[in-house]
Amino acid sequence: MPSDRTALFHSAALRGAIWITLIALATTGFALTIQFAQTMRLLEERNHALVDDEAASLLSRYRSAGLQGVAGAVRQEGDTPRLNEFFYLLATPGGEPLAGNLVGWPQEVDQPGYHRFETQVASTRAPSRERSVEARAIILPDGYRLLVGTLSDERQVLRDRYLSALVWSLLATGVLGLALGFWYSRRGLFFVQAASDAGNRFLRGKLDERLPVSARQDEYDRLARTLNTTFEEIERLIGSLRAATEGLAHDLRTPITRIRARLELAEMQQADAEQLHAVMAESREDLEAILRLIEDILELARAESIAEAGFAPLRLDAIVAEAVELYEPLADERGLRLEMHTVPAQLSGSRSLLARMVTNLLDNAIKYSPERGRILVVVEATEQSVVLSVADEGPGIPEAQREKVLHRFTRLDPSRSQPGSGIGLSIVAAAVRAHRAELELQENNPGLRVVIHFAKVPPS
Amino acid sequence: MKILLIEDDAKTAEYIARGLRELGHTCNHLANGLDGLSAALDDEHDAVILDRNLPGLDGLAVLTAMRAKNVRTPVLLLSALGQVDDRVAGLKAGGDDYLTKPFSFQELIARLEAITRRTDAATGMDGSCLQVGDLSLDLLSRTARRSGREIELGNKEFQLLEYLMRHAGQVVTRTMLIEAIWDYNFNPGTNVIDVHISRLRAKIDAEGEDGMISTVRGAGYRLDAI
Structure with a gap:
């Protein structure tokens, strides 16, 4: 058993939470980056538009008034306070400044087009400091150079903001994602914990162990129900195996003990030929009973292994009619009235298993009927189902014991004085299970009514 | 009657053979499918008792081969498998009867007699x-x-x-x-x-x-x- 701490790291819930978090982080990071890039482009476009506008007006001045006109305009613009601070520099082809509010031609600017550079900017309000400038260099037709630029500090600010936003939101997403993911998966974690605990207790022999099923009806509850059904089936099988072994041992021991006693007695008495014959005949009867019991057990095992794969369409009413025909003389001999009411009833099933089921029901009904009792066999059919019922007027089965009699070797008469192995109803129950039918034991006032509901298969 | 017994389980075979001899029949016992088949093809027997699970050649294969060679000797199949399907398969392959182990000797004899004298013991009758x-x-x-x-x-x-x-x-x-x-x-x-x-x-x-x-x-x- 891993300790709780290692269990946490091995937990599927934690892994799930980590994956969810990673996905959330990637998504957030990607979204922020796209937004950042878009904003940067927007800023750049705006700056370029301003600079282009300014440069265009200077160039038109150059065309109308020549170099001197540009220099005058530059000087004049440089002195005019404006909302957007602009930088101008008119320089000789060699880079010597002629006019403008920049001290010198920046080294980074070596060809026409846009450039970005840092420079010391002095202002009236504050001491000079390093500012970021975006500028366009233009070579005038006579080789003179013109530089028009504007401040682009926002880029820096924006980048800083972006980085800090990225860090903080990733941090928040990470923490929240892990916490929420873990919180969300903990239902699964609790369930798995409960299921594995219950399974372990079950394995250690606590066979009535079951998983709790919540009212949510979600996948976990479905799984819990499936597991519970499995547990129940295992418990039932173990129980029936135990009962079967005990019952079998008892049922075998009785006739075998009788045979042995008979043989010992014959030996002691030095029995003559006639007596030995009697011993052999009696022992043979006991052996027949033992064989019969073993056959029944094999029969039950077969009944339990019959699969739907071997099913064929058949008429339940025909099977019932044949079985009634088989038992009718026996009922007659015992002074019982065996009545049958059937309608055509088509089913998909195993003929031999259904025949065995019906004969067992009839056999039981006859066995437990009082003198001049009435046995009623009915086959009814509706659109969806076929119902078979066999009712007798015997002692019936007390409600509390109805579940029990369907198990192997259960006979309500503890002295086991009635003939039969007690497997009859177990085979009936196995046949019912194999056909996915439902069996009900009802009160017949007086007596027992066995009702079996089959789901009808639509003709295909 | 002269009976061919093809059965690999020594105990079952001995039990059957001894019983048959008790009753005055001749019993020829072989323990595997191939020997069994060659003996069966001689067509000298009144009946064959054939186990389904055999080493060498499976019982059903022996039966199929016999019928393919037009050997009409009645065959009683023995099987540890008692499913309906096995029974049907055995009879389809040309078996005359099918008996599931364990069986009583009387059951075996009764069935053996039934298949060997199937041609109407009540002689002198027309079909109707x-x-x-x-x-x-x-x-x-x-x-x-x-x-x-x-x-x-x-x-x-x-x-x-x-x-x-x-x-x-x-x-x-x-x-x-x-x-x-x-x-x-x-x-x-x-x-x-x-x-x-x-x-x-x-x-x-x-x-x-x-x-x-x-x-x-x-x-x-x-x-x-x-």
């Missing part, structure tokens, strides 16, 4: 009428007569009597009857068949007549001409 002693059964009108007296039979009673008459003089077990008439491959509880037989007896044996159907202790019934 069976005659055993003074008992006759008309298969077309489905009526029975004994010494001229007409006997009314129910459907199953008719089938029972027909089966007994076709195997007149032979022991017929309860399982054989259940299989032949109800097509059940299991033994229904209690003594249902016995009651049917006693009803049939009451019908065919009139006052003062001898009983034609006798009970063979521990085995079954036999119908004899009287």
Whole structure:
């Protein structure tokens, strides 16, 4: 058993939470980056538009008034306070400044087009400091150079903001994602914990162990129900195996003990030929009973292994009619009235298993009927189902014991004085299970009514 | 009778062979499928008892090969498998009868007799009428007569009597009857068949007549001409 701490790291819930978090982080990071890039482009476009506008007006001045006109305009613009601070520099082809509010031609600017550079900017309000400038260099037709630029500090600010936003939101997403993911998966974690605990207790022999099923009806509850059904089936099988072994041992021991006693007695008495014959005949009867019991057990095992794969369409009413025909003389001999009411009833099933089921029901009904009792066999059919019922007027089965009699070797008469192995109803129950039918034991006032509901298969 | 026994389980084989010899039959025992097949193809036997699970060549394969070579010797299949499908497969492959282990020796003998003398023990009949002693059964009108007296039979009673008459003089077990008439491959509880037989007896044996159907202790019934 891993300790709780290692269990946490091995937990599927934690892994799930980590994956969810990673996905959330990637998504957030990607979204922020796209937004950042878009904003940067927007800023750049705006700056370029301003600079282009300014440069265009200077160039038109150059065309109308020549170099001197540009220099005058530059000087004049440089002195005019404006909302957007602009930088101008008119320089000789060699880079010597002629006019403008920049001290010198920046080294980074070596060809026409846009450039970005840092420079010391002095202002009236504050001491000079390093500012970021975006500028366009233009070579005038006579080789003179013109530089028009504007401040682009926002880029820096924006980048800083972006980085800090990225860090903080990733941090928040990470923490929240892990916490929420873990919180969300903990239902699964609790369930798995409960299921594995219950399974372990079950394995250690606590066979009535079951998983709790919540009212949510979600996948976990479905799984819990499936597991519970499995547990129940295992418990039932173990129980029936135990009962079967005990019952079998008892049922075998009785006739075998009788045979042995008979043989010992014959030996002691030095029995003559006639007596030995009697011993052999009696022992043979006991052996027949033992064989019969073993056959029944094999029969039950077969009944339990019959699969739907071997099913064929058949008429339940025909099977019932044949079985009634088989038992009718026996009922007659015992002074019982065996009545049958059937309608055509088509089913998909195993003929031999259904025949065995019906004969067992009839056999039981006859066995437990009082003198001049009435046995009623009915086959009814509706659109969806076929119902078979066999009712007798015997002692019936007390409600509390109805579940029990369907198990192997259960006979309500503890002295086991009635003939039969007690497997009859177990085979009936196995046949019912194999056909996915439902069996009900009802009160017949007086007596027992066995009702079996089959789901009808639509003709295909 | 000369009987070929193909069975790999030594204990079962010895049990069968000894029983057969007790009864005065000759028994030739072989323990694997290939030897068994070559012996069966000699066609000198009155019947073959053939186990389904054999080393060398599987029982069904032996049977199929025999029938392919047109060897018509009656075959009684033995099997540890008792499923309906196995039974059907065995009979389809050309087996004459099928017996699931464990079985009683009497059951085996009864079935062996039934398949070897299948060609109507009640001789001297044409296809539409069976005659055993003074008992006759008309298969077309489905009526029975004994010494001229007409006997009314129910459907199953008719089938029972027909089966007994076709195997007149032979022991017929309860399982054989259940299989032949109800097509059940299991033994229904209690003594249902016995009651049917006693009803049939009451019908065919009139006052003062001898009983034609006798009970063979521990085995079954036999119908004899009287």
